[in-house]
Amino acid sequence: MSVTAPQGFRAAGVVAGLKSSGARDVALVVNDGPLDAAAAVFTSNRAKANPILWSEQAIADGRARAVALNSGGANCFTGSFGFQTTHQTAERVAELVGVDAQDVVVCSTGLIGVGDETFRAGVLQGMTDAAAALSTEGGDDAAHAIMTTDSVAKQVHVERDGWSVGGMAKGAGMLAPGLATMLVVLTTDAVADAATLDAALRAATRVTFDRLDSDGCMSTNDTVVLLASGASGVAPTADELAAAVTAASDDLAARLQGDAEGASHDIAIEIVGAASEDDAVVVGRSIARNNLFKAAIFGNDPNWGRVLAAIGTTDAAFDPYDVDVSFNGVRVCHAGGPDRPREEVDLTPRATRILVDLRVGDAAATIRTNDLTHDYVHENSAYAS
Amino acid sequence: MSVTAPQGFRAAGVVAGLKSSGARDVALVVNDGPLDAAAAVFTSNRAKANPILWSEQAIADGRARAVALNSGGANCFTGSFGFQTTHQTAERVAELVGVDAQDVVVCSTGLIGVGDETFRAGVLQGMTDAAAALSTEGGDDAAHAIMTTDSVAKQVHVERDGWSVGGMAKGAGMLAPGLATMLVVLTTDAVADAATLDAALRAATRVTFDRLDSDGCMSTNDTVVLLASGASGVAPTADELAAAVTAASDDLAARLQGDAEGASHDIAIEIVGAASEDDAVVVGRSIARNNLFKAAIFGNDPNWGRVLAAIGTTDAAFDPYDVDVSFNGVRVCHAGGPDRPREEVDLTPRATRILVDLRVGDAAATIRTNDLTHDYVHENSAYAS
Secondary structure (H helix, E strand, C coil), X not given: CCCCCCCCEEEEEECCCCCCCCCCCEEEEEXXXXXXXXXXXXXXXXXXXXXXXXXXXXCCCCECCEEEEECCECCCCCHHHHHHHHHHHHHHHHHHHCCCHHHXXXXXXXXXXXXXXXXXXXXXXXHHHHHHHCECCCHXXXXXXXXXXXXXXXXXXXXXXXXXXXXXXXXXXXCECCECCCEEEEEXXXXXXXXXXXXXXXXXXXXXXXXXXXXXXXXXXXXXXXXXXXXXXXXXXXXXXXXXXXXXXXXXXXXXXXXXXXXXCEEEEEEEEECCHHHHHHHHHHHHCCHHHHHHHHCXXXXXXXXXXXXXXXXXXXXXXXXXXXXXXXEEEECCEEXXXXXXXXXXXXXXXXXXXXXCCCEEEEEEEECCCHHHHHHCCCCCC | CCCCCCCCEEEEEECCCCCCCCCCCEEEEEECCXXXXXXXXXXXXXXXXXXXXXXXXXXXXXXXXEEEEECCECCCCCXXXXXXXXXXXXXXXXXXXXXXXXXXXXXXXXXXXCCCHHHHHHHHHHHHHHHHHCECCCHHHHHHXXXXXXXXXXXXXXXXXXCEEEEEEECCCCCECCECCCEEEEEECCCCCHHXXXXXXXXXXXXXXXXXXXXXXXXCCCEEEEEECCCXXXXXXXXXXXXXHHHHHHHHHHHHHHCCCCCCCEEEEEEEEECCHHHHXXXXXXXXXCHHHHHHHHCCCCCHHHHHHXXXXXXXXXXXXXXXXXXXXXXXXXXXXXXXXXXXXXXXXXXXXXXXXCCCCCEEEEEEEECCCHHHHHHCCCCCX
16 A cells, blocks of 8 residues: 555655754665656646756656655755755665666755755655665555645555556645645666656556646646566556556545645536537646635535636637536536526535536546635635745 | 816716625716717627727727716626627617617626626616716716725826816726626816827836736726817827826726725836846736735745746746845845845835846836735635626
């Protein structure tokens, strides 16, 4: 039930003093092989943190032996000093673990613009301590060490016949003050090459993490990395591997959504009848990013007018007067007009399902989001950050 | 100081029972000429309310004699019955005022999906009462009759040498529950033809209403209409007219922003050093729509990291590591790194100025927005709508 569940991995999570709370804040995941194949996807934000700039290069050859992670500081917009901190982190881990620095992926999360000498010293000492604590039972500690305002550690283990995929994630759908990062480490003991891993990871993230859009705010540090040890000796097909990685990613995405800060509803916006999958995603995302819709859900109000107004801003193929909208199974809008009475809709459960039928094609997609609540505003305004 | 300030216009605002509060809810503005030139811009939302569908056709010939407005119901997604209501409204006004129905622009604001027999009867009776109350002093009543959750009536009068532009607006930057509409009526006694009016109105809205983006939520009913009576006998140049219409629009846009529901800050996001004006608008809008940034301003937090993360999502020309950001005159970010201490920034005043220098060109634009507050969430979630 963690990154150390598959064979061939050790991990650790330690206290390095980066978090004022005194909780674990430095994590290390090491792939003991025999393989060192790896793949990763990073934020598409052009404002990239130093660890992203480093890790994009480190992963470029499809190989990685370790992932070094810290909470308590994003090391973003910290200039060349910050980049050197990332570089030194990789060098330190390489020396401790006995690998090449170019095979160390680095991930950071915390406040943008912070990354001074004290931060650097804490990270480096943390890596030393983490390396000493590495264990095949260390996945749980590592998962706790990457938490920021997460209320629970998020881990997954997808078991297949003789091999498996493990994983951990941090981040809240509704992003915390300055801690706007989703970090995910996936491990597998399957035998696979880098190209197969890359294809599996991209297929998985496309329909899971990429469709989690809690507040439309894209982080500077988002990273999802997948490591393969090959220690099981089993070589699944590319499709089998992609399916398992997708299952693990979907589980973690649901956990991220479920722990979204300040949220009172986990909303699945299912778009069907679209002309293309792209159209379905565009329409779903437009609804997911509409503050009026999100506030209405917080108020348990099945406000289909706000749904139609949101999709009307897109250029997807549909006729605004031929769209159906259901809230939790009750079709309140048919053909762009009122249908069942809104009083029939029960929006009190946390799990909320919006179904939009565009009635022009056969494509579909589901976007996950959360509602806009008082607590979201509070958590993103009341703290100095 | 209203739509009846220029010569040649009468207006009225009456109680028709559409609002449960018993306040004025039907307004009528009539152009007594001698000219009947007019221009209008409408929401770009593809989900258009019935009054929009009607008015786009009515204004197509560049002529209008009257604008009939109601609050208490948006008449949007109310099907053919709703379109007939709009049509009957225009017919009723045409008969009462002695003009052609095709010269009556209709505007509605209120909840989407509501527009039954009772609503229709109320609107029609309201128009009858409003026609009987028309007066050259009626502008203030009309401005009150189009209010929804606005806390103040919004009016303007821009005086020039022998002619002027008057106007009224309704809407809150932060949109009200289901009442997601901005309606603006501008009047002038200048002598101008429809093409000149249209050019002046588009030039004005492009840099005023189009750059007011309080919560990224686009209405189904937005309308800005400009009527010219020619009663002054003065024919300004096209540039003079455009400047006066822009001044009036800018004043009303500022009033809309200042009355934004739930807002505690009026934020001007000024982008300079952009490669093009389009780039400046894209960057400014990206910041204006970032909930984390908006919540930070509510918390009086000069969080420049959220500004950089927001602009990093655009494809505008800039180097993330060569951008300056100032909050209320204090440059807290220089060349993509920390500059002055954030403690030097005072964000307690309601008027807030964000200056972003992209340092790649000479183009600039300013986007107006508001902060994301507890009251915004409350007002858009707590009411049944």
